[in-house]
Amino acid sequence: MRASRSLYRLLLRLCPADLRHEFGAEMEEMFAAALSRAHGAAKVGVWLRAIVDVLRHGIGARRDAWDRFSKTSAYVEYRTGGWWMDTLRYDLRHALRAMSRQRATSAIIILTLALAIGANTAVFSAVHTVLIRPLPFTQPDSLVMLWEKREAEGNFKNSVSAADYLDWARMATSFTAMAAHTEVTADLTGEGEPEKLPAAAVSSPFFDVFGVRPSRGRVFQSGDDTIGRNRVVILTHGLWQQRFGGDPAAVGKTTTLNGIPYQIIGVLPQSAVFPYSDVQMFVPLVLSAPDQPPSRTSHNFAVFARLKSGVSFEQARSEMDRIGKDLERTYPTLSRGHGATATKLTEEVTGPVERTLIVLMAAVAFILLIACINVTNLLLAKAAGRRREMAVRAAIGAARMRLFRQVLVECGVMALGGGAAGLILAVWAVSVLAAQLPAVARPDQGVIFSAPVLAFTIGACLFTALIAGALPAWHLVREDPAEPLKEGGRSPVSLKRRLRFGLIIAEVALTSLLLVGAGLTLRSFQSVLSQPAGIETNNRLTFRLGLPGARYQGPESAARFYSELEARLSAEPLITAAGGTMLPPLTGMDGRRGVVIENREVGPGDGPTRAHPRVVTANYLKAIGARIRDGRAFLPSDAETSVMVAIVNETMAKRYWPGQSPLGKRVRFTDQEAWREVVGVIGDVKHWGLDAAVNPELYVPNSQFPTFALTWVLSTNGDPLALVPIAQRHVRELDSNLPLFQVRIMEEVAAQSVERRKWTMMLLAVFAVLAMVMAAAGIYGVMSHLVALRTPEIGVRLTLGAKPIAVMRQVLGEGAVQTVVGLVIGLGASLVLMGGLRSILFGIEPTDPMTLLAVAASLLAVALIAVLVPAVKAMRVDPVTALRQ
């Protein structure tokens, strides 16, 4: 009911604003009451009446005010409009009559258009919400993101180090403000249930960058980010409402985060949103301390900035480029190969789905064209039967223009009917899409229906009417009225035949393009799925634990907690292996550090030596099912006090110890003194997703590199969810105040990493099947109509001794020739156009011959089946009946 109401409200937008404001609510009530009284199919009736009512009177009401000054009034029974409106009304009535005479054809046309317009509207509303609508920030176009650029490594957007950020902020002149941002989690305790909440640590200019003013209190100012003054927090409106009941006195109060008291200094307005975050609160980002200068080696920050007015994006980017080069000269060891660059925030936010959405939009546009062709075909068939009518009307003096318009109006009525049905279809499709659309960084998510979308739909209807109707209309009108009258209005026109073959060719070409697109994404998806993840995902449960620093003094106590937990979980009979990792695979959680390889010469052309650290517990590699290629896994005996050890992945082994075994070699992190001995090599594990490249990874045991937050993986032989209570019990026994969060089964994590590809593939497949069905229907329609027109001719030939099988072969051959010509054009075009798909394909070329071959074969098969029916009909023509016609 709620969906119906919002749809009706949308419909009411056709009414003039004053009428809507004054009576809209009552009209909606009235409609809702009528709808609730109706059941089953009667609801459709209510909807149809409501649509006609609003179309007629809602739009009509716009003219009332104007009419009042002329001599007629809106509700006098008989009124005389202008001649134009009068004839339009006549045309409308005529169109409705004509449609009701040929119900089947009209229904097919409306259904075809409904599918095409519905698909277009649905995809367009996604495009509009994600790409076209401006981002919900103050002057979004002047927002940029700044990155570290490492050309040698092919990495153009690397996270930024604290020292680099501080240097950039000091040196750059293109920006009004520049801020660093990183996501953290915070245990909020005191006043109510303890909660683990997403938070952001930001440098003080952050709110200036986004142009956000607090609704209460203040935002950060310089000085808040120094040790000793940094125990302050800003709440989002949501958290303030939910946790503090919207109490104005909350500002100034103290709350407890991770066991440490923080003062609440401000509350953000409800409208404040930020990219990449659904965070609930903000704390100051402390980048340095008296005993700890800002790090240049650990790269953890996203940097946002706002362009000064008058400074173009290009100017800012070239300034960053210059600054990067300066810093490289200043810090030749630490910053070698590190440039700096800028990207537009808009592109960062919408970029990842932009190409996908454009491809989908192109796909549905093709579908609309195919639908137009089908409708044109049907109308031409219809028109053939109406040549006589048109000829008579032209002969008795109807103006050509009027006849032309009449056909177009008829087409327009059907397009609007199809559009209305399509809109209902689209509302449903959008609700499905919205649930499926992979997360975009846009903070104002959710695909919505809006006025521009409605305008698009209406535009699509008019476009359809014009494209589909123009040809048949012109055809009917241009003919010499004497001809059909002489012939009795039956014999086919040769030009029309050629034209209709042309339409089949166009239809096949468009369909083959769609099929190739769908086929390529399908093959690419298969090739992604066939990628080895390097781990096992079945029968595994994962959850995350974060030890609050306030209660676990020192890393050693955290390490003790985790090794105790691992021992307890491993002893459970249901659990085959249990282990924890700082950064779980397939999730995109990552970090990177500089490393030093003992006895390795670093040439001047080499980039910096780095690896992605993976802190894991002793049994983790077994729990996740990673494969040991050489050496050994970690053991419980790799303790804090024993020899420092590490395990590398194959990529790291090949890159840093090419041609030799890394076992026994030593490696250390740049910012740590201790050397670690490599004791094992494991097979590559896909960290960013199945389709992502693998980087050098350095595994170290948690006992020798204690971490507070670990993601746990438990493997079992049965249902992984059965392990949840067991894990909960053990965690509770060790620490009654520690929540398990992000509890998921590993298969779900893996599925999520291929979500967007799956989604694109499914949609394209649906569209391709739709196109194929439409094309088949179109080919069938044209061929059977041509056979019907030629029945007398076939009759003559059969009488003169032609073999029925020859007749059939001829029809079949004609259909096959058109299809092949269409295929050649379509596949040729796909070689050119599919290059646009390259960026969303994986492990497959856009010109993949297998795909092209499969498309050609399947389309040809479908086309032949569609032609077979009329061909058989032609063969079975009874000469006697045919001649009598």
Added chain:
Amino acid sequence: MAQDRDRVDRFLPLKPFVLDVLLELAEEKRHGWSLIRAIQQRDAGDRILPANFYRTLRALREDGLIEEAKNDSNGEGGERRQYFSLTPLGAKVARAEVRRLEALVVDPRARKLLRAR
């Protein structure tokens, strides 16, 4: 202009539905919903559609046949609905339309038609 606005025959003949609205308002002032209910009760089953209804209501008001009325009487639960009442011009128009219909019905030809049944 004012003269022209007040000319009664300018509004005739009325649509039956418009006459219905005027007749109801001649009885007492009403808001939109109660008007619909009253009309539906008399002409059982006749469908009134929202846009048509409120468009007509607005047009009647703009032409001065009805006007907004204060809701001082037993408002249903104190809702903030818009009440309407008939203006003198509206009453005149309704009367003229009823007379026109009456004249039609008392026409001897109409009488004859009715008798033939």
